[in-house]
Amino acid sequence: MTALMKRELMSKQKLTIVKVGGKVVEEAASLADLLGRFSALDGLKVLVHGGGRSATAMAERLGIETQMVEGRRITDQSMLEVVTMVYGGLVNKNIVAQLQALGLNAIGLTGADLNYMQAVKRPVKTIDYGFVGDIVQVNVDELNLLLEKQVIPVLAPLSHDKQGSMLNVNADTIAAEAAVAFSEHFEVELVYCFEKSGVLEDADDDASVLSSLTYETFKGLQESGAIHAGMIPKLDNSFNAIKRGVSTVRITNIPGLQEGGTSLLAE
Ligand SMILES: Nc1ncnc2c1ncn2[C@@H]1O[C@H](COP(=O)(O)OP(=O)(O)O)[C@@H](O)[C@H]1O
Numbered sequence: 001m002t003a004l005m006k007r008e009l010m011s012k013q014k015l016t017i018v019k020v021g022g023k024v025v026e027e028a029a030s031l032a033d034l035l036g037r038f039s040a041l042d043g044l045k046v047l048v049h050g051g052g053r054s055a056t057a058m059a060e061r062l063g064i065e066t067q068m069v070e071g072r073r074i075t076d077q078s079m080l081e082v083v084t085m086v087y088g089g090l091v092n093k094n095i096v097a098q099l100q101a102l103g104l105n106a107i108g109l110t111g112a113d114l115n116y117m118q119a120v121k122r123p124v125k126t127i128d129y130g131f132v133g134d135i136v137q138v139n140v141d142e143l144n145l146l147l148e149k150q151v152i153p154v155l156a157p158l159s160h161d162k163q164g165s166m167l168n169v170n171a172d173t174i175a176a177e178a179a180v181a182f183s184e185h186f187e188v189e190l191v192y193c194f195e196k197s198g199v200l201e202d203a204d205d206d207a208s209v210l211s212s213l214t215y216e217t218f219k220g221l222q223e224s225g226a227i228h229a230g231m232i233p234k235l236d237n238s239f240n241a242i243k244r245g246v247s248t249v250r251i252t253n254i255p256g257l258q259e260g261g262t263s264l265l266a267e
């Protein structure tokens, strides 16, 4: 029996999973600020990153057009090459190098590494998303061994189909699916860190942060249009994670990493 298994038998240890995306990843100063605060968090932790804007910028440099549908990137063969390079390479390794500089022993992984997360190519219904994956299996056993050795997993928004192809997956989904899988072993707090201070009652007023949110209120605010765009899948992912065993989900900005922002309430 490993030390980690022994501890689980006594009581579940806390694990913080921080997902960072949007502008925060793209701007060097905000990323450095975020990583500094992440490194100061106590206890076991995992970082999940996005980087959609960096992929769009790189695609543009290569003359490849970006097309998003309902917040998801249409990923044809050449876009798959771009996202594999940008998420699995540039963004991921830049974060790992910065965490190493901060004294954290980080390792960057896609779902193909250690086969920790497997997906299937999204079936074509009305829209063909191309090489976009829907998660079918998550196995965090090897990641648990890394955590036990004080290694910090840094998870990129990429999975694979176990038949040789990488697949593009939204970073919020990677964070939620990893959080659910880790919940079997840990008391998981999932923190979505982005550019606003939380879920806003009025998306244009940064001071209108809701300190807590139920599913019912979310659906009401969605209907009135106060919650829209990328915030809808983020909240759907978040409530789904709570339903499947994640202890706490918070949506916040960089200074709110430890506390603050919007806490989601189970019904
Ligand atoms: N009520 C709301 N509160 C906060 N953000 C909102 C709200 N409604 C819509 N949004 C938009 O949702 C975006 C976050 O979604 P998304 O861009 O997918 O996240 P990320 O920055 O993590 O990639 C915000 O930048 C904001 O423009």
Ligand SMILES: CC(=O)N[C@@H](CCC(=O)OP(=O)(O)O)C(=O)O
Pocket (backbone or CB within 6 Å): 020, 021, 022, 023, 025, 049, 050, 051, 052, 053, 055, 071, 072, 073, 083, 132, 133, 157, 168, 169, 170, 171, 172
């Ligand atoms: C399928 C799909 O849409 N994947 C996303 C993955 C990156 C991401 O989610 O980045 P942010 O968190 O910074 O938005 C994309 O390619 O844009």
